[in-house]
Amino acid sequence: MSNCPIVRLSNSIMLRVDLFPTHEYQGLKLRPGRPYPFGASVVPGAVNFSIYSRYATDCTLVLFRNREEEPFIEIPFFKEFRMGNVFSMIVFDLDYENIEYGFRMDGPFQPEEGHRFDKSKILLDPYAKLIVGRDVWGQQPNWDNIYPYRSRVVFSDFDWENDVPLETPINDLVVYEMHVRNFTCGAASGVKHRGTFAGIIEKIPYLKELGVNCVELMPIHEFDEFENHRTSPVDGRELFNLWGYSNVGFFAPKAAYASSGRFGMQVDELKNLVKRLHANGIEVILDVVFNHTAEGNENGPYISYRGIDNKTYYMLTPDGHYFNFSGCGNTLNCNNPNVRDMIVESLRYWVSDYHIDGFRFDLAAILGRDQNGNPMSNPPLLESLAHDPILGKTKLIAEAWDAGGLYQVGSFPSWGRWAEWNGRFRDSIRRFIKGDTQVLSDVKERIIGSPDLYASQRRGIKASVNFVTAHDGFTLMDLVSYNSKHNEANGEDNRDGENNNNSWNCGCEGPTDDPDINRLRHQQVKNAVTLLMVSQGTPMILSGDEMGNSQFGNNNAYCQDNEVAWLDWNDLQKNADIFRFFKHIIQFRRQHKVLRYEEHLSHTDYLGLGYPDFSWHGVRAWQPHSCHENLTAAFMLNGRYAVSAPVMVSSGSPESPSEGTPDDFIYVAMNMHWEMHGFEPPQLPQGMAWHIFANTGMPSPEDIFEPGTEPVIENQHEILVGPRSIIILVGRETS
Amino acid sequence: MNIEIHSLGARLDSFNYQEAQDALLAIIEKGSNAILDMTACNYVSSTGLRVLLSSKKMAEAKGLQLYLVGFSDEVRDIMEVTGFDNFFESFATVDECLKALTI
Incomplete structure (x- = not known):
């Protein structure tokens, strides 16, 4: 008589010889359990309970019917239900969807030695895969509940169909x-x-x-x-x-x-x-x-x-x-x-x-x-x-x-x-x-x-x-x-939170x-x-x-x-x-591989592609020294160093240029100063021009363009970056 | 097309799933497709969801189908949030289901 929904696939199921009861206790059939896995697991016709404790001397399994105040049975782990420091037993004929389980652990109460056993408490299984007691957010619990967070048994199958790990880098x-x-x-x-x-x-x-x-x-x-x-x-x-x-x-x-x-x-x-x-x-x-x-x-x-x-x-x-x-x-x-x-x-x-x-x-x-x-x-x-x-x-x-x-x-x-x-x-x-x-x-x-x-x-x-x-x-x-935090509503006189x-x-x-x-x-x-x-x-x-x-x-x-x-x-x-x-x-x-290196940049042109993989600039190209109170700087990424393989997203469309295609050049001019400054972008290779992708100093919709639609800038030798603004340019072939 | 209907009671859970499972299997073993009329059902538990899905897989193993009919709002909600609804073709009534299948 099984309460575990196994659908018979054929008329002969091989029966294990170690899944027959050996004990009976207050009407429930039991047998020594399997120490592994820890927690509660469904086995044919029964539930296996296993729990570890190094210092406990005794353990009792406590079973409730769902939401009832008092347990309907408490089963001690007999000596034959122990292996090493693990207590395990199999209990037959449980409607596992309708029971909650817990443990009483007995042992020394000697706090100075580190032991605080109290067998009057019913304890949640550390390996519980389903916990009840706070089922609806904010619903007042019964504060007199003798066992407030209860372990339940889970039948852990799930049809993932074709869910494959994405393994996105x-x-x-x-x-x-x-x-x-x-x-x-x-x-x-x-x-x-x-x-x-x-x-x-x-x-x-x-x-x-x-x-x-x-x-x-x-x-x-x-x-x-x-x-x-x-x-x-x-x-x-x-x-x-x-x-x-x-x-x-x-x-x-x-x-x-x-x-x-x-x-x-x-x-x-x-x-x-x-x-x-x-x-x-x-x-x-x-x-x-x-x-x-x-x-x-x-x-x-x-x-x-x-x-x-x-x-x-x-x-x-x-x-x-x-x-x-x-x-x-x-x-x-x-x-x-x-x-x-x-x-x-x-x-x-x-x-x-x-x-x-x-x-x-x-x-x-x-x-x-x-x-x-x-x-x-x-x-x-x-x-x-x-x-x-x-x-x-x-x-x-x-x-x-x-x-x-x-x-x-x-x-x-x-x-x-x-x-x-x-x-x-x-x-x-x-x-x-x-x-x-x-x-x-x-x-x-x-x-x-x-x-x-x-x-x-x-x-x-x-x-x-x-x-x-x-x-x-x-x-x-x-x-x-x-400028400062305002956490008064937390009730701690605004002392909490980062200063x-x-x-x-x-x-x-x-x-x-x-x-x-x-x-x-x-x-x-x-x-x-x-x-x-x-x-x-x-x-x-x-x-x-x-x-x-x-x-x-x-x-x-x-x-x-x-x-x-x-x-x-x-x-x-x-x-x-x-x-x-x-x-x-x-x-x-997501579209520019050159922004997503895995290993650190060399800042040199180690492959002889014309420009270093990464270079710092100031308001003048190739001159990275700081000025304007150290609040202006620019950098350029050489897309030729980021040749991408196609990265497929689930919709099937590649999110980076196809195999063998170098990425674009990207130039970022940062002006965190409170005055406008002109920046000189580096000169691009013949046939390429700077296009503008974003300018945080402009109001929407001129602050940013949809990637791929960036317009060419008129003046390829100087851009005006407003106060507290960043401009991003993309260097690619002129169409 | 061979098709037979089985009706569920108010609940499908670990206590009473056996009857529904046996009935569906009997239909499938006879070589008929199955319609499960859930109009009277207002609660399906975790076990119940699994009985529905495994019965469908048993049917498919024999080239047959299991259709679900008559979700209450509560049942539809449970099936939606757990994702079990995606496995099934479902209809509001038995008549609608039969009509769709004979087209």
């Missing part, structure tokens, strides 16, 4: 950092399934029009939006854990991010989203948080790890307190061999079962600390990830710092496989566009792909993920509208009717995205920047589950010029 990506809920929750989003995975599917045509080919989703693992839930003392609004940097589990998607989460179908809904994104040529990167859990420090709740095996899962001081390198109360013990295995298993699971293309590791410097918190030069976890077979083509991106003072941008242990969020790029570009006179030499390093950071370890340009904005900090529109923003409000703090200030703000936004798109390295943009999204000066909107953080889709019309600019410049980047 990282330097060809244009990454769109987005939040599942913020993206479509706003009333003007026009989607049916607001704030969910399904809602993103409805916006795929928009993402294609924008031209991004990769979305980076802020944490989608199950987390508790009610963590630190409170009311804002300023405006009385409810504040939630909106961003989700606080894992309840590492193998389950957030139920409340699925429109079908109320039915427990978040697994299928997320897989469907990935499938549809892939079908449209868009890769999926997950922001993953392996640096801490939602259990906090010793005053926090028992969700799972603390009760399952505290000493294994957490970095502890010699007297049993929680190290806090994450700033969130606890630190996951990443280089403990068993936790390392769990992390590797988690990532492999997302790749193999959800077809995820890459991961961005939050506070990744923690991953390089040993079990006592000390930074290691060869962290086993990072080495495992860099060499893992299933992750062999997966993008690995590190936020290469932590909250404990370890800053590793440029020195993150990488084995040639890791890329990094280049925080230096962000800082340099922000300072440049606001007219900082001391930053030009640093800006130049960033534009050429930061060889000062990455060349010595031969990590190449592809190690650098460039960005000007991300979820931490101002949106791009706010970066040019505010050092390198922002400039263009003359007035916040919203204004002054047309000149608003014009300048739009121009600065275009300057920022231009520098991002013409720099070597992988560009990442923040969702909403393309429509001039504002958070009203809040640069830390982690708890603002409302119009502050939600995108206002009306902005698309209001700032149509910005969207148009983003669209064209993204397309420009």
